[in-house]
Amino acid sequence: MCTPATGITDTKFTVTKLLEKHEYQFRVCAINKVGVGEHADVPGKILLEEKLEAPDLDLDAEMRKMISIRAASTLRLFVPVRGRPAPEVKWGKAEGEIKETAQIDNTGTYASLVIENVDRFDSGKYTLTAENASGVKSVFISVRVLDSPSPPANFMVKEITKNSVTLTWEPPLLDGGSKIKHYIVEKRESTRKVYSPAIIVTRHSVKLRWTAPEYDGGSLVTGYVVEKRDLPEGRWMKASFTNILEHEFTVIGLTEDCKYDFRVIARNAAGAVSKPSESTGSITAKDEVEPPKCETDARYNQTIVINAGETFILEASVEGKPIPTIQWFKGDVEVENSARAEIKNTDFKALLVVKDAIRVDGGQYTLVLTNVAGSKTVPFSVKVLDRPGPSEGPLTVSNVTEEKCSLSWLPPRHDGGDGDLPGKVQIENGADYTQLSIEICDRNDAGKYILKLENSAGTKSAFVSVRVLDTPGAPLNLTVKDIKRESVTLTWEPPLIDGGARIKNYLVEKRESTRKAYSSVDNKCTKTSYRITGLTEGTIYYFRVLAENEFGVGLPAETEDSVKTSEPPLPVGKVTLTEVTKTSVSLSWEKPDHDGGSRIMGYNIEMQPQGSEEWVVATTTKTCEGTVLGLSTGHEYLFRVSAFNEKGKSDPRPLAAPVTTKDVTIEPRVLPLSLLPLLLSIHSVCLLHQEHHLFLL
Numbered sequence: 001m002c003t004p005a006t007g008i009t010d011t012k013f014t015v016t017k018l019l020e021k022h023e024y025q026f027r028v029c030a031i032n033k034v035g036v037g038e039h040a041d042v043p044g045k046i047l048l049e050e051k052l053e054a055p056d057l058d059l060d061a062e063m064r065k066m067i068s069i070r071a072a073s074t075l076r077l078f079v080p081v082r083g084r085p086a087p088e089v090k091w092g093k094a095e096g097e098i099k100e101t102a103q104i105d106n107t108g109t110y111a112s113l114v115i116e117n118v119d120r121f122d123s124g125k126y127t128l129t130a131e132n133a134s135g136v137k138s139v140f141i142s143v144r145v146l147d148s149p150s151p152p153a154n155f156m157v158k159e160i161t162k163n164s165v166t167l168t169w170e171p172p173l174l175d176g177g178s179k180i181k182h183y184i185v186e187k188r189e190s191t192r193k194v195y196s197p198a199i200i201v202t203r204h205s206v207k208l209r210w211t212a213p214e215y216d217g218g219s220l221v222t223g224y225v226v227e228k229r230d231l232p233e234g235r236w237m238k239a240s241f242t243n244i245l246e247h248e249f250t251v252i253g254l255t256e257d258c259k260y261d262f263r264v265i266a267r268n269a270a271g272a273v274s275k276p277s278e279s280t281g282s283i284t285a286k287d288e289v290e291p292p293k294c295e296t297d298a299r300y301n302q303t304i305v306i307n308a309g310e311t312f313i314l315e316a317s318v319e320g321k322p323i324p325t326i327q328w329f330k331g332d333v334e335v336e337n338s339a340r341a342e343i344k345n346t347d348f349k350a351l352l353v354v355k356d357a358i359r360v361d362g363g364q365y366t367l368v369l370t371n372v373a374g375s376k377t378v379p380f381s382v383k384v385l386d387r388p389g390p391s392e393g394p395l396t397v398s399n400v401t402e403e404k405c406s407l408s409w410l411p412p413r414h415d416g417g418d419g420d421l422p423g424k425v426q427i428e429n430g431a432d433y434t435q436l437s438i439e440i441c442d443r444n445d446a447g448k449y450i451l452k453l454e455n456s457a458g459t460k461s462a463f464v465s466v467r468v469l470d471t472p473g474a475p476l477n478l479t480v481k482d483i484k485r486e487s488v489t490l491t492w493e494p495p496l497i498d499g500g501a502r503i504k505n506y507l508v509e510k511r512e513s514t515r516k517a518y519s520s521v522d523n524k525c526t527k528t529s530y531r532i533t534g535l536t537e538g539t540i541y542y543f544r545v546l547a548e549n550e551f552g553v554g555l556p557a558e559t560e561d562s563v564k565t566s567e568p569p570l571p572v573g574k575v576t577l578t579e580v581t582k583t584s585v586s587l588s589w590e591k592p593d594h595d596g597g598s599r600i601m602g603y604n605i606e607m608q609p610q611g612s613e614e615w616v617v618a619t620t621t622k623t624c625e626g627t628v629l630g631l632s633t634g635h636e637y638l639f640r641v642s643a644f645n646e647k648g649k650s651d652p653r654p655l656a657a658p659v660t661t662k663d664v665t666i667e668p669r670v671l672p673l674s675l676l677p678l679l680l681s682i683h684s685v686c687l688l689h690q691e692h693h694l695f696l697l
Helices: 673-680
Strands: 027-031 036-041 053-057 067-070 075-084 088-093 103-106 110-115 124-132 135-146 153-158 166-170 205-209 221-230 248-252 259-268 290-295 304-307 312-321 325-330 341-343 349-354 363-371 374-385 392-398 406-410 425-429 434-438 447-455 458-466 476-481 488-493 505-512 519-525 529-532 540-549 552-558 575-580 585-589 602-609 616-621 625-628 636-645 685-689 692-696
Touching: 053 124, 053 135, 075 124, 075 135, 088 103, 088 110, 110 124, 166 616, 166 625, 205 259, 221 248, 290 363, 290 374, 304 312, 312 363, 312 374, 325 349, 349 363, 476 540, 476 552, 488 540, 505 529, 519 529, 575 636, 585 636, 602 625, 616 625
Parallel strands: 067 135, 304 374
Antiparallel strands: 027 036, 053 075, 075 110, 088 124, 103 110, 124 135, 153 166, 205 248, 221 259, 290 312, 312 349, 325 363, 341 349, 363 374, 392 406, 425 434, 447 458, 476 488, 488 529, 505 519, 505 540, 540 552, 575 585, 585 625, 602 616, 602 636, 685 692
């Protein structure tokens, strides 16, 4: 007997202390005051063994996308794990090793990877593998760390003349998670040690940056020491008490309004130290103080109305010195990061994203900016339209006859978002009347107003529909498309609020970035798209669209970002082969006839090895010449060149014929004696063909 002699009152029971791999049979009997009833047998024999379940890794939707994270932040990857027996879990990285400082926590139910203070080298594809006796499951998570780029590769000096040199390099192996915008080229004379100083100064700190010394003394540079002195007559003292490995350092603990001078000393593996760099000159420890300021889009001047399940975004541009702290509040409660509410603030932008909005997400939001110079608050109003809740009971049936009956009930507690009265409403109640007044009403006050009366005898409800005759709201989703040298195309959607009357037409306006006033392009547009022509090539513009009804012109929808009228450049001119070796090919070409209205940023040299159908970018250069290195000797290649600007890439121009990589050799020869009189008129001539020399004196 498995249960106690007195039996159990429940209808389930767990039998313990059984032996694995043994077979058992079970039966159940009921007991009452009279005695024990007949038993019911569980059919068949039951073999005790562990239930096997193949491993499963549950990646949420965000982890299936590219995870972007800023440098110096903390990367946290958490993945639920299932399987029987508990799987063995391993983290890996597709290219390279995971940082030794990474914190890995794996259990039978989850796997966790935490990397603090990430940098560009933490970008890549992370793999997670779970394995047990029932199988193996692997997933990968792509991580992109937004950081500054690594150094350019294969930096070379070539074509040295008496007053110029030509530099070549290849793009960095790591772009820091963002497209390389441009390169900075610097020089210094051998007699100078230019360590560029920082100019990031606060009242208590100075951030210094410098470049590595040109000569390391024959041994690897192992670190740097930063020194400071108080001005005007202070002595040089160490500002860093540990070895600095990077090329930047923040000196802290400075006294506000005091003047300082800084310099840097390099140390190598042999223990030798360099002479000090040139000093920074006088720097005053002082904050540039400006109270917080912010700018918001015009659409936030009215209530943001969205449907349940949609995403809404609240954002503002932020300024101030020092950089203000940014807080978001809903009502009196500070908003915290959650699965649906994401705070994505940066130093210069406040951004709150609420996904899959529900009724309670509507209300008053406040952005608070604070620094030592003051604070600023910015209100945002959001209304979320949802289905109404269930009607309130009780449901009453009355006046029942053979043919009909009357039903009555109370309105729902939640009306779906239309029930929040504006703050400017004035309500007056008397013994025999009630009055609701809204002074200076506008388009946002339109809707259905419900009056509910209640006493001990029952309740009564009535509604009044109000249409406010006003100008329209702002058009939605204004987008700039199909940007050309002299034209752009605008598209938009009708306003959410039409002002109680049909939209008659739209006004399309433009302004150059150097002007403050908009000028009219068309004030009778009847569609929700418009192609603006006759623009000035290479000029920066802003655009806006306004809706008009019978009551006037409504609020504007403006483009958030400036638009430059330009397009990709025309193809480059003739491409010429200038030099071939067994491992490299040098090309030159003519500039495009037109740059597309935007400065040409560079040129791509693409190559296609024989037998391959794929073109790959071999190198990028900013001049009309370039060299492709690292080619295989004796192989045949096709080459082509394209120009690019901020709008895109031109059509490629190919080299006329394929190139085989090999050294060009020229046999030596002796000039005819008939040329001797001509050569004798020169004091001395040296003819050089590779290593063969002929001297005539």
